[in-house]
Amino acid sequence: MTSKTSTLSLEYRLPHQGERIGDWAKKILSEENSRSWRGGIVVLQLTTRGNYGILAVCYIAQKSRNEYISIDEIVENSQIPKPYLSKILQDLCRGGVLLSRRGSGGGFTLANAPQDMSLQKVIEVIEGKVYLVNCLVTSSTLCGSMTNCPIAPMWGEVQKFILEIIASITIDDIIDAPKKQKMLTLLETCREMYRRGVQELKAETDRAG
Numbered sequence: 001m002t003s004k005t006s007t008l009s010l011e012y013r014l015p016h017q018g019e020r021i022g023d024w025a026k027k028i029l030s031e032e033n034s035r036s037w038r039g040g041i042v043v044l045q046l047t048t049r050g051n052y053g054i055l056a057v058c059y060i061a062q063k064s065r066n067e068y069i070s071i072d073e074i075v076e077n078s079q080i081p082k083p084y085l086s087k088i089l090q091d092l093c094r095g096g097v098l099l100s101r102r103g104s105g106g107g108f109t110l111a112n113a114p115q116d117m118s119l120q121k122v123i124e125v126i127e128g129k130v131y132l133v134n135c136l137v138t139s140s141t142l143c144g145s146m147t148n149c150p151i152a153p154m155w156g157e158v159q160k161f162i163l164e165i166i167a168s169i170t171i172d173d174i175i176d177a178p179k180k181q182k183m184l185t186l187l188e189t190c191r192e193m194y195r196r197g198v199q200e201l202k203a204e205t206d207r208a209g
Contacts, residue, residue: 095125114172
């Protein structure tokens, strides 16, 4: 089976506190469909399929409490087309994110506790391995100048940082409002620290010049 790869959106965001997951999904998809992409290869973008998968997992995590949630209930509350959702849920089961049960009272539940399931795990089960740009794929032959490329090391470090972030965010961090706020605050703190570091580095360079 050929492994999948995916490019990740830096614009991906979580639902606001009190925002219905279904309303959030429709807003994201509306904005995504309104964009005009050029060049044939889209980078820095989580696909609609990825958004749907995260949406479904978050809904199940909010509602299940070790119970099985029917696909009809997920569809009703998320507005995801049922045939499309069915395929995504099957992939999530095969990837060890969800468990399924047939028959009366059947449906889907999380394979692990929300606090033990990372956002990266869900994304990569649906989308494949995540890469910031295509040239970072180990087997990529898109570029013949990787060894001498001046920007590749930068992209590599940015990718490692992004992957560390999505690996550290759990499904519980998304669905639990206080935890989500703490995580958002931490991310903002990291961003501010980086911004200050860049400013100090530039100031030091200016003084040396």
